[in-house]
Structure formats: structure tokens, C-alpha cells
Amino acid sequence: MTININVDENVMTAILDRLIPAVDNLPSAGQMGFTSEIVRLAGQQDRFKAIFNNAMHLFESHNPEFTSLASAEQDDALRRFEAESPDLFGALRTISYIVYYKDPKVHERIGWDGRTPQPDGNKMEPWDESVLENIRKREPFWRKA
Amino acid sequence: MTSNKGSREETVDVLVIGAGASGAAATAWLSEAGFKVKCLEQGFWQDPSKYASTSPDYEFEALTNWSSDPNKRQRDEDYPINVSDSPVSPVMFNGVGGSTILWSAHTPRFHPSDFSVKSLDGVADDWPLSYEDLEEYYDLNDEVMGCSGINGDPANPPRSPRQMPPLPLGSDGMRLIDAFEELGWHWWPSDSYINSQRYGEGRDACNFCGHNNMGCYQRAKSSTDLNYWPRALKSGAEIETGARVRRITTDKSGTATGADYIDSKGNERHQSARSVIMAANGVGTPRLLLNSSSDSHPDGLSNSSGLVGKNLMFHPFAMVTGVFPENMKTWRGPLSNFAMSQEFYETDESRGFVRGYTYQFQRSLGPAWIANGGFTDPIPWGEDHHTELSKRFGSMMGLAVIGEDLPEIHNTVDLDPELTDSDGIPAPRINYTVSKNSRDQLDHAIENARKVFETAGATDIYVDPLMRQSGWHLMGTARMGNDPVDSVVDKWGQSHDVDNLFIVDGSVFVTGAAVNPTPTIQALALRTADYIVSHRQDLKG
Numbered sequence: 001m002t003i004n005i006n007v008d009e010n011v012m013t014a015i016l017d018r019l020i021p022a023v024d025n026l027p028s029a030g031q032m033g034f035t036s037e038i039v040r041l042a043g044q045q046d047r048f049k050a051i052f053n054n055a056m057h058l059f060e061s062h063n064p065e066f067t068s069l070a071s072a073e074q075d076d077a078l079r080r081f082e083a084e085s086p087d088l089f090g091a092l093r094t095i096s097y098i099v100y101y102k103d104p105k106v107h108e109r110i111g112w113d114g115r116t117p118q119p120d121g122n123k124m125e126p127w128d129e130s131v132l133e134n135i136r137k138r139e140p141f142w143r144k145a
Numbered sequence: 146m147t148s149n150k151g152s153r154e155e156t157v158d159v160l161v162i163g164a165g166a167s168g169a170a171a172t173a174w175l176s177e178a179g180f181k182v183k184c185l186e187q188g189f190w191q192d193p194s195k196y197a198s199t200s201p202d203y204e205f206e207a208l209t210n211w212s213s214d215p216n217k218r219q220r221d222e223d224y225p226i227n228v229s230d231s232p233v234s235p236v237m238f239n240g241v242g243g244s245t246i247l248w249s250a251h252t253p254r255f256h257p258s259d260f261s262v263k264s265l266d267g268v269a270d271d272w273p274l275s276y277e278d279l280e281e282y283y284d285l286n287d288e289v290m291g292c293s294g295i296n297g298d299p300a301n302p303p304r305s306p307r308q309m310p311p312l313p314l315g316s317d318g319m320r321l322i323d324a325f326e327e328l329g330w331h332w333w334p335s336d337s338y339i340n341s342q343r344y345g346e347g348r349d350a351c352n353f354c355g356h357n358n359m360g361c362y363q364r365a366k367s368s369t370d371l372n373y374w375p376r377a378l379k380s381g382a383e384i385e386t387g388a389r390v391r392r393i394t395t396d397k398s399g400t401a402t403g404a405d406y407i408d409s410k411g412n413e414r415h416q417s418a419r420s421v422i423m424a425a426n427g428v429g430t431p432r433l434l435l436n437s438s439s440d441s442h443p444d445g446l447s448n449s450s451g452l453v454g455k456n457l458m459f460h461p462f463a464m465v466t467g468v469f470p471e472n473m474k475t476w477r478g479p480l481s482n483f484a485m486s487q488e489f490y491e492t493d494e495s496r497g498f499v500r501g502y503t504y505q506f507q508r509s510l511g512p513a514w515i516a517n518g519g520f521t522d523p524i525p526w527g528e529d530h531h532t533e534l535s536k537r538f539g540s541m542m543g544l545a546v547i548g549e550d551l552p553e554i555h556n557t558v559d560l561d562p563e564l565t566d567s568d569g570i571p572a573p574r575i576n577y578t579v580s581k582n583s584r585d586q587l588d589h590a591i592e593n594a595r596k597v598f599e600t601a602g603a604t605d606i607y608v609d610p611l612m613r614q615s616g617w618h619l620m621g622t623a624r625m626g627n628d629p630v631d632s633v634v635d636k637w638g639q640s641h642d643v644d645n646l647f648i649v650d651g652s653v654f655v656t657g658a659a660v661n662p663t664p665t666i667q668a669l670a671l672r673t674a675d676y677i678v679s680h681r682q683d684l685k686g
Binding site: 018019020021023041044045046047048075078090093094095097098100101102106107110111112116117118119120121122123124125126127128129131132134135136138139140141142143144145 | 513
């Protein structure tokens, strides 16, 4: 099954701007240019792609003038969509958050090294058996059958 | 009836359906004992170097192509499951290694009391075997899978030395542990099938990437494609991947004769066998048995008791999450396997319910996972987003509640009248309700988890009273017992109805205990295989 993504990227950009606003030295998420990455990533699985398309088409059909609304009105439209179609709104929010938190400038601001989990992993202090000192004093309390 | 369709293969001694936790263990044991064994697996081999944890898109992949929920993953080798009548969705992976590819590898054992709940507490039924009957197989399985942990847990019987020391607890883990100690409550480092040091051929130590809920690039997390399967193949076992079983076939006398299946190229085939072992998990096995009805088994194979697909048990999970005032870098270290508490495991009737629960300690992951809720609700969008992310990121810990879910006959797996997989084979349908006893357990656990987080100094506490996507533990749908009237298989996993049919997955559980079930599933599989070796040499050609 192949599903083409056919959404108005200006609407997605405007949605992103309201979902994740500017902070510190970073502009809002739409102005950081994440829309094309969202469209690319949504296309990586047919099931998700269909949900994403449905979400965007439903939102656009209910809000044909979304990009020209004032910010407060855009927030109202998004809140209505969130309440009426929580699963579809959730798909838009989920992929927006995923793409936003992939960005190195975002990583720098929140103090995250941003590596993929592998191959480097993380460092931890080794196992220290002395932590068992107290619990080892407890008598066995498992129930015999 | 034996199918005449498709091409015929050489008859094998044992045909194993499913290459996951239990199928791999049984195959290795039997092939090493000289049986000619073939396994049919609907999924494929996985290449650890291509797991999603090395991809920049790993967060997206974990929710889609690598989701543990087959209804979300939707790979060609997956089958759909109708979950519209269940508050809990089954999760699993179809491939060589089965769900051990995506499991957390938290591996506590059943307690002795778990096998005798009728005698001790007057509920459900006793198992037809005891902890002592299984202990040597637990030990054998630990050795193959590789267990990190330490002896001396006062909540459990003494056990053999673990293969490796425990995984490190971390300063974040100690924050929870200190709270448990202050409350005077039990805790202990978890038994985990995750390497704390190199163990097994080609398997590194864990490098604490955090994502033990994904396939393990390091091969540090044990999965049966890395241990049992190499042994099985070395001793002559055969595995066919991309092989989707349509039905178990039988002759006029009702004896199992093999399986009809669709191979990876879409050809209808038949594999003949002198015996069949079902290892397709607590949903897949009843689905196949019900799809295998015949003149001699009109209600489904091995279903004279009517109990195939009945008594489905999950462990309904609750999750309590605390946010601490400081960033403890909680993304370091296994997400969910470093410690547990069994303070409230055994029955205490003053609590208002029978049996009990385990707390499994949890960490958290990176910022996208946090933003999308992790184990709780997503972070709000809009003006408060950045402030809330800053509070939770690196600062969230969790307590997962695993309560004992007692068997109830109305909790079922059956065949959906309309839904099928891509080969037209009827798909399973789940009908499941959380019982009052399970709900009371979870509520009790939630209140006590609040006390832990308050004692530990958490500033915010979030509660998910019932996690939807938590049906990892699929149990009870072809239960074992001594009486064919009220059980499907005997204490050796042998069908009461069909003497050359065995079941070795979680379907055979009589009760579910309050721990992750895989070591028990694998120990039972080894015990069944051992029984076949010692008592069923007649199955050898």
C-alpha cells in the first residue's frame, strides 16, 4: 500500500508554531523549518501516514482560514480539534514533538547530548554491593507452599 | 484431516510452531537429544546492527515499525488482533526470538505460593506441579539466557548463583531505594537477562543506552535468537522463517500429523511430523488450535474441555510516575530492570484482596519520549510546554505495578468472525475485563507508590491506573491440570486429547503470579522437552 502525503505545509507550519512556541533564543517550531521533516517522517510507515493525512485533512476542512487567524483563534481551533478528535490530534502532536526534539539546537538548549541510543550508550557507576547492607538484615518472608 | 495441498516435506519427529522464548528452548533441548526438529516461524531473523536504536528516527520507529503492538507495527508477518472489547492490548513480536526481541528482560521467578493459590487462598486452582519441580529448569534456563542478579533476596527462596552481578542501580535508582528503606519496605536488585558483563558468544555488556524496550544492538539483552537458536541449529534443528501456519493437521483418529502453512513466497505447503509443539504465545496458540477444528476435533484441536482460549490472564499494569526537583539524568541505564519490591506480594486479607503485586522500578528516556508522555500524559502544547519539559526531563522515575490477575472464564481469546490476517486466516479477538480483585490490587499499589514518591521527595506524581499497551504477559488460554474436564494439557504440557501434541508457551499457566512470566515459560518448555526425551522416544523416526 502506498499513500501519498498531500497536506498544506503552510497549515502544518502554523500548527507547529502554536504547539511549540519560541523559547530563549529559539524561534517557534514552525519557524525552525521542521515541516518538511515531519512530512518525510510521517511517510515512513503506511499506517501512520494514513493517520497523519486524515488528521491534516480533517483539520484543514474544519479550519480553512487557519493560517490567517490570530494566535488566540488558532489556539482555540487546535483545542477544539484536540477535544473532538483526540487520536488524530495526538498523531500530529506526537510527530511534532519527535521532530522538534531531534534538532541539535534544541538539544543544546535543554542540555541533552542528542546521540542516538547506540552505539555509544551511557556511563554509569558500577554495581556496589554495600547498598544491600540494610535489606540483607531482613528475615526471609516468602510464603512456603 | 491431513491436507493434500501444496508440496510435502520430509516427516520430522517434532514440529515446533513459533521460534520465541519457549519454542527456541524446546527446539534446542530436543535437537541436542537427537530428535529431528523443525520450527515454523511466521517472522524472520533480525540483524541487531539494524535495530532502531542506531537510527536518528528511533523515537518514531519505536511507535511504528518497531512498536511492540502488532496492530501498530503492521508488518507483513504480523496478524491483527481485535481488541475493541479489551482495555488492555496484547503486545508481542513475531520473528526468530519472538517477544524476547522487544521485551524488557526483567526475569523474576514465581514464588512457591504461586503454584498453590487454591490451597493457600481458596481462589482459582493449584498448579499440578510445584516450584521445586521447576527449580532445576529455572537454573538451566538462567545459564543459557544469562542472568544478572544476586542471591539473598528475603522475599524469595534461596537460588543458585547468578551468572553475573546485578546491573548498577544509579543515583536515580538509589533515590527510590532510599525511600523504600525509609518506609521499611522490601526491595532487591532485579534478576535481569541483560548482561552486566560479557556473557555468551558475541554478547557484550550493557552500555546503559536506556532503551531495553527495543532490540539490543549490543546483544547485551538476551533474546533466544542469540543463545538457544545457535545451539539448536548446531545440533541439526531446522527453522523455516516467513512460514505462517494455517492449521495443525490431524488424521482420522485425531492424532496430530503436522501443519499446513503458507511459506515466505506465498505457496501453500504441508509439513508432516510425528508430534507438534505449540509455542505461539497465549494468543497465537489458542488462535491456531481454534483454527484447527476437524471431524475428530469439532470445537478446535485439544478443546474437549472447551477451555481453549478461556481464562486469558494479562498482568494489568498501573504506572505511578514521580517528578523530582533535580535533573538526575534518568535516561542512563536500563529503562525498567534494575530493582523491584515484593513487599506486598503475598496475600494479606486485611488489604481487602487476595494475592499481591510486584513493583518494577522504572527510569525514563530522552526528551521526545518525555514530551510524548513516557509513562504518563503528554506534556501540554503551547505556552507551558517548555517549562513542563524542563521539569520532567531527566527527573522522572516510575513504579510499574504488576498484579496477579486471577483466571476468569469470561476473559477469552476466540476467532474474530470477520477480521483475518493477510492470508485470510481468521484473526484473534480478545474479550477481557479487569476483575475487582485485580482493580483493588492496583489501587492499593497506586496509593503505596504515592507514599514512596512523597517519601523520596517527588514534587509531582502522575498515575496511569491501567496502561492500555501493557499486554506483554499472555497466559492461561490452554491451562494445564490433572483432569481433562477442566484443563487442556497435563503437567508435562501434553494435550489431554491428542497424545502427540504439546504446548509450551504461557497458554498453559494455571495462574499468572505477579511477576514477568518468561523464565517460568521457558522453564516449563525445558521440562516438557525433557519429558519428551525421557518418555517419548516413540516419537523418533
